[in-house]
Amino acid sequence: MNQVQKLLIIGFVWPEPNSSAAGGRMMQLISLFKAQGFSVTFASPAQNSDFMVDLGVYEVDKKSIELNNSSFDIFVKELNPAVVLFDRFMMEEQFGWRVVENCPDALRILDTEDLHCLRLARQKAFKENRSFSTTDLFVEEVAKREIASILRCDLSLMISEFEMELLESTFKIDKALLYYLPFLLEPIISSEIEELPSFENRKDFIFIGNFLHEPNWNAVQYLKETIWPLIKKQVPEAVLNVYGAYPSQKVIQLNNGKDSFLIMGRASNAQDVVTEARVVLAPLRFGAGIKGKLLEAMQCGTPSVTTTIGSESMHGDLPWNGFITDDVADFVDAAVQLYLDKTIWVKAQKNGIEIVNQRYSKGLFETDFSTKIEFLRSNFEQHRLSNFMGAMLQHHTLKSTKYMSRWIEEKNK
Template sequence: MDKVKKLLIIGSVWPEPNSSAAGTRMLQLISLFKVEEYAITFASPAMDSDFMVNLELVGVDKKTITLNCSSFDGFVKDLNPSVVLFDRFMMEEQFGWRVNENCPEALRLLDTEDFHCLRVARQKAFKEKRPFVEADLFVEAVAKREIASILRCDLSLIISEYEMQLLTEIFKIDSSLLLYLPFLLEEISNADIDKLPLFDERNNFVFIGNFLHEPNWNAVQYLKETIWPLIKKQLPEAVVHIYGAYPSQKVLQLNNVKEGFLVKGRAANASAVVQEARVVLAPLRFGAGIKGKLLEAMHCGTPSVTTFIGAESMHGDLDWNGFIADNPEIFANEAVLLYQDEKLWLQAQKNGVEIINHRYLRGLFEGDFMKKIKWLQANLQEHRVNNFMGSLLQHHTLKSTMYMSKWIEEKNRKK
């Protein structure tokens, strides 16, 4: 009888698909393993939230774990997973050495979500009012941690083609340790588009994004202070709705009915909100990965105006679902044009459908993903021998992280 295939996911937070693209991404990964009949356990040290998905409803066991605590050792040893998926490199730092000690034969995967050091370096360059250059990545402490985590794992899932390029060409990571795996969506048919609201049935602009994510907060500030007045000057009756999970008081204070800048907070149904809008605005000035809000706009048949960072790695050689502009005057002018010109709007909508159907279909990636997993499981020792830098880091980092964790655990015990 075949051994039961077990997947352990160690998450930094519990998945919240209605709060962030990261939550949606996690459910997509879970679905890939469910098809292969894995028994799945999702473990996290995070507190429960009111908006987390009910994991039991998707057939996943839930387990709360503790940072810097040997109780995890017994848990993971008893579970004996065949695959461990770390959600972001911070979880690999915390628990990777324990997995390595207690389940050395488990395949170790890392879902990067986005390249954290790229986002951090771009944000730093933005605050210093200078252009970002790729050399900035090497001076970021988080880059050293993130690259070390990628090297220690057997395979890292990369969501952006540009980040794949950075990892292989700038950081010289062997391609055998990386797999390009973007968001995984279902095909959009003409019948799906026919069900969506028409141009004349839609009103207003919309921005949507989780406010715990710094690029989103910065984008809303930029929209309020710079871009929206330019749009409002041309369209005096225009209104923009600002939606996003976890808005702080400083976000809520931007609400101004007279200016048509309405801060709504969390959307009960993000898709419904985007479908009702005529144009999505996403003036992102730094960030990384690919943007779930812009894919959602395409899926809802809603054209968007964004920046070059916003659209990075999302559309390949295909025309964008609207316009891409970094200059605020051009951004505003193109937003107004898209809002008023139905013919242009319909073409932009069509472009979005083409992007999803040619670049993000689940069927384009799930076969290669599982084929890679099975190959790694069958050739794990050879794969690890070939990854000498990974084994070197596993040896040294394991010791330093292990002793730090044990010191913290002992300190906590004496309190």
């Protein structure tokens, strides 16, 4: 009888699909591997949170692990996973060398989520009031760590074609180490479209996003100070509901009933509030990856107005689910048009549904991903031989990180 293959996921945090797109993404990956017949263990050094998903419901084993503690070595050796998935490069840095030592034949996969170095370099350029250039990445401290982590792994899952291209052209990463795997959604069928609330049955503008994420906080400030007063001038009855997990005191202080700028905090069901809204506003000025909030808007049949950064890598050659502009006056006009003009709104909604079905349908990726994993597992020795830079980094990391970690462990005793 075939032994069940084991997947170990090492999570930066416990998944919170209702708090962030990253949590939803993680649940999609779990479902993908379970469909391939893997038994899944999710381990994390993070504290439990009130909003984390109950992994037991999904038949996933939950395991708390410690940083800089050799108890992990015993755990991983006993589990003996066929595949280890690192949730973001920080987890590969912490635990990758231990996996290499104790389970050398396990396939090591990195889920990048978004390129952290790209997001941070863009943020820095924005704060310094200058244009971002790819050369900024070479001085970004995080880039050195993140690229090293990508090279040490057998495969890195990329959510954005733009970032994949960037890694190949700017950092000269071998294509064989990268795999495009965006958000994986169920296609939207016509009966579901018919059930969506109509233009007339929706009201208000909405912004939604986790406030632990700096681009979201910046976008809300931008809305409050610049964009919303101009929309309100043209549509006096308009209301903007700002939803998001983990709002800080400075976010809550932006609430202003007189201006109909309402800070709503965490949505108990994000899809419900987005489906009830008429237009999503997402004036993101820096960031990376693909935006869960904008994909969710498409799934809910809610048109959106966003920026070039907001829409990056999301729609290919297909027309957007609304409007894309970096100009304030154009952004305001686009928002007002979508809010008041049913014809434009309906066309935008159709565009969004088209994008979901043509670019994010789970069925487009499942088989190919399964084939890729099988191929790498059967040919991992050859695959690693071709990745000399990765082997070299692994060699030095194993030495330096290992002794640093051992030193911390001794100190902690």
